[in-house]
Amino acid sequence: MGRVISIANQKGGVGKSTTAINLSACLAEKGRKVLLVDSDPQGNTTTGLGQEKNQIENTIYDIYIGNESIQQCIMKNIYDNLDLIPANVNFSAAEIELIGIENKEFILRNELDYVKNDYDYIIIDCPPSLSLLTVNAMAASDTVIVPIQCEYYALEGLSQLIHTVNLVKDRLNADLDLEGVVFTMYDSRTNLSQQVVDNVKENLPNNIFEVIIPRSIRLAEAPSYGQPITVYDAKSTGAESYRKLADEVIKKK
Numbered sequence: 001m002g003r004v005i006s007i008a009n010q011k012g013g014v015g016k017s018t019t020a021i022n023l024s025a026c027l028a029e030k031g032r033k034v035l036l037v038d039s040d041p042q043g044n045t046t047t048g049l050g051q052e053k054n055q056i057e058n059t060i061y062d063i064y065i066g067n068e069s070i071q072q073c074i075m076k077n078i079y080d081n082l083d084l085i086p087a088n089v090n091f092s093a094a095e096i097e098l099i100g101i102e103n104k105e106f107i108l109r110n111e112l113d114y115v116k117n118d119y120d121y122i123i124i125d126c127p128p129s130l131s132l133l134t135v136n137a138m139a140a141s142d143t144v145i146v147p148i149q150c151e152y153y154a155l156e157g158l159s160q161l162i163h164t165v166n167l168v169k170d171r172l173n174a175d176l177d178l179e180g181v182v183f184t185m186y187d188s189r190t191n192l193s194q195q196v197v198d199n200v201k202e203n204l205p206n207n208i209f210e211v212i213i214p215r216s217i218r219l220a221e222a223p224s225y226g227q228p229i230t231v232y233d234a235k236s237t238g239a240e241s242y243r244k245l246a247d248e249v250i251k252k253k
Contacts, residue, residue, distance in 0.1 A: 002035070002119035004112065005179060005249070006141040010157055012128035014149040015184030017044040018219060019245075020125035022238070023145075025228030026246035028081035032120040035074065038087035039108070039137050040127040041094075046086040049078050050226025053088040061091040063111050064098065070111040079231070083119075095132045104132065105172055109140035121249075130164050138168040143179035145249075147213075148200060150186045150193035155200065179252065182245060184213040211244040 007020040017040070024036040038045040039060060043053040053059075056075075062068040063085070075084045098104045112122060124137040138144060144165055148158065162178065169176040181204055187193045201208055213219075219238035222229045229239045 002116045002122045004122045004124065004141045006124045006126055006137040006144045007147065008126040008134055008137065008144050008161065009146050009148070010128055010130050010161055015147045015213065016128065017048060017125050018223070019145070019147045019182060019184065020045055020123055021048045021223070022229050022242040023245055023249065024082055024123045025079060025230045026242045027121050027249065028079060029230050030246060030250070031081065033081050033118065035083045035085065035115065035119045035122045037085045037122060037124040039124050039133055040087060041089055041092035043086065043088045044223070045125045046084065046088065047226065048223035049084055049228070051075065051084070051086055053086060056086050056088065059090060060085050060087045061094055064094045064107055070114055074115070079228070098132065105135050105139050108136040112140050130161070135168060135172070138165065138176055139172040141173070141176060143177050145179050146181045147184045148181050149184050150196045152192065178207050180207045180209045182209040182211070182213065185215045186212045187215045209245060209248050211241055211248060213241045213245070214238065
């Protein structure tokens, strides 16, 4: 049965979609069957895999409101071993449309149950907020990976996010765990990047991934070409870093 991992941080611009795309691509490259779920109405993960989000008929929105089955919304073999459930701006209306619906926190979990056995990993890219969509993702997940940008405000909101993980664990999903924090956009030329790493390690010594994702022009360019870094520049430091992250994730299973 597939292991479900949410990529979550309520701050935007921390490398969340970049991590979701490239971790998924690296797991797929290593022969694991992966379903990447774009659970963000911005649809950055969808476009980052080269899909024209506004021309896609069946998206995650259709799953939430019951228009289509999850099987109808999966785009198969975007790359070898990598399938996608896409998202676009329509999804932003889902939270309003679900007001008053019973057990709305479990919609995604119930749907993923139909396809869990088809995958080794299901990676969910959450929106940059602690919303119903994020709660749905966490209620469906085994673990949460938190990307943290190596910059001054990195720690702002981390305690709130961990509190949300614990609330979901207590009330909705007793099996949920914090898989770990992964540092992104690390700049070895600055003291600040290392200070952020040291600060987080003091507070979360047992939940830190060893690999640190560097700040990289190639990583930043890849989504505009609709490709994961493993395709855009397979030998780059960014590609090697995400392969190491995939190795760590595999070892934790």
